[in-house]
Amino acid sequence: MKLKMVAQKVKSFDCFFSFLVCVFFFVCLAVGSPYFFNQQNILSLQASIAPNTMLAVGMMLLIIMGMFDLSVGSIMGFSGIFCAYLLTRNLPVIVAVLIALAAGAAIGALNGILVAYAGISPLIVTIGTQFIFRGLCELIMTSELAVSLTGFPASFLEFGNTRFLGLYPMTWIMLLVVIIFQVILMKTYFGKWFYYIGGNKSSATTMGFPVKGMTFLAFTISGLMSALGGVMSVARSQAASRYLGNGIQVDILIACVVGGGSLLGGKGGVAGALTGTIFLILLDNAFNLFGINSLFKGVVIGGILMLVVAVDGIVALRRMKAQGKI
């Protein structure tokens, strides 16, 4: 009886599907490829999972509220490059990192102000910031300044490359962030606000929830998380790259939808952001390890996305019809 309850509970999680798929891929890879547990492979998996999950956590908070952020890749790139700049200006590591994170949060806050208080659609606003900060990345990295962005302090490189119990510090940070946000979302009133607002914005307004403030906050967190992902990437690769985070926003969006989020809002969780991201990265890994032409990757990811969204839509339609709403 107890076991059955646990099973029901597990099944009711929004990320249940993506979790299953992750396990499936994991088993396939573990059985099918001798190289999967190779240390190099495990490390490279971590190095992509950790930063991407950070972005996905921020994105997921917005998705729960029925919005999204297309500027995460550009914020990631800009903050990473900005961090590299600060580090090479002889600032203490911790200060440089904090300033870079603050910059990301500030860009997110700009998105938030425009969406929440100026009433512009998240699509337009975040496409705007996406282009602005991607453009700035390109400008910086093609200028003479780019040459000087190497040679980081040793402690920063250690953050990116030492291991504790087999995992990078960034992986531990990621786990910590995911756990903290998952607890907030599931256990606190503040966390529930995301779901109330995403589920029924007009009711949430009439019931006095701070809809605008939460919108602003969610975009700011998304900016902060993207910056954290950028800093992680720079620490790991020991260099700022012009292509850091380029085009990643679509991958992150897909990871969130596969991980149980819905663009209509009201559902999802950061655990799903993690499993969705792991799924995409394992898929990528499978293409590499099995030597499949990576050009097929897009087709497979697109197909899975369509499947998830279609099932979601059909279930919702059926329910609305059963209740006589359409």
Place this chain on the structure above:
Amino acid sequence: MSEKDIALEIRNVAKNYGNIKALRDISLTVHKGEIHALLGENGAGKSTLIKIISGEISSTEGTVVVNGKKLTTFHPTVSRSMGVAVVHQELSVFENMTVYENIFPYTEGKKAFVPKKKLIQEAQKSIERFGLNISPTEKVSNLTASAQQMVEILRALSENANIILLDEPTSGLNAKETEALMRILRQLREEGISIIYISHRIAEIVQISDCVSVLRDGCYMGTFVNDESLTEHMLISHMVGRDFEKSIYAKKVSAIKDDTPVAFEVQGFTSKKGIEDVSFSVRKGEILGVVGLEGSGTAELSRMLFGLQSREKGEIYFEGNKIPHINPTEMIRHGIMYLSNNRKDMGLYFNMSIMDNVVTPSLNSMTSGGLLSEHKMQDHTLEFVNEFSIVLDSIYDKPGSMSGGNQQKAMLSVCLGVHPKVMIINEPTRGIDVGAKLEILQFLDKLAKEGCTILCFSSDLPEIITLSDRVLIMNSGKNAGIIECDEISETSIMHLAVMDMKERAAWNENS
């Protein structure tokens, strides 16, 4: 009664939306431990008043005093902290959340963490109190509409408020659930809680309330103590009772002959939610008014008739032939046009010019040599501009530059461009001034005389009385009856619209 007994006092409250006066000088007092009903037709201002008390909108003038304290800022959180809970007319549950999360959405004090176990237990208790069979951990999206409504009521009752506002709480409930609600409300009254209760079911009001305040057209008509002398008929006469002699409206004298062929016939329209077996027929050139209070299913019926909403059963016969597929394209092909009640969202294209709007359905006949002819489109539009005397600067302006009345005329022009045989019209004169209103009513009358059949869905009773040859009244999703022209009056319509079927039969026998 002393000052201490007063829970809520409304003093000279008025609310204006632009030039429209939704509420004028309302003053009323609600005592502690009282069930105070608000009664009035659609648009009388009941919901507006509720929204002011609950802090969703601010009043233009006047003061609201809650538990001895004056409301200075109008915000939902402020009202709630002063002890006001509200159940809205529209279902406002969070379908993505569980039942207990819907019943207890607010923080208790400054608590950050959700005391889940405790809330589930309390939710279970309040569910049992109503004798309901819902699990507190069920997702609300999996519940039936009536269970969802019960969840919302439970939410308001669980807030420990001492003033509870219920706006049409029973519109989606069945008899058993309504009975349970009544029982709980009486219990709350014993506990000294004040309840403001809005319902269109007049029998319910007489049954439960201690006193009844009546609103009409945004004005306060008086508060009546519900002692034994209060009857449903008295209340109805306070709700209606406009002076027709002095008004602009003239009662119509129908000129439809009995042997006129039926143009439009509806059989057995039924939807999953709301509409139950509605049948009627309209003769050629007749204007059939369709009236019902909110929640009676008129809006749904009108959308179903044009295929904008799915139906479970029901056929439409047009000039004797069954229409095989009821969808907008097919209906327009048969010459049946639909005029939405919402000019902004479902009527005009506000980012295109007035001319582009007017020619929309007639584009096929506007071509010369396969291309759209500017000349033909201008002529077509100007024809309507003259016919309706639409006031505008240029037909190349956007519809937003015209007044509401002229926008409404433009919308009619759009429909008339294809020479419709049947028109389904919703609220033809909502939100427009009296002059334009009369013009539109006269025009509709003329149109019907020329042979167009009109179904007019309206909540404006005087308009219905002026316009209709017959009136169909909807009540609780059913066809409550059709009144012939010479028997149409505000009172006869209201009786069918507000009373439930059984009581009406009893009343008919007595009178």
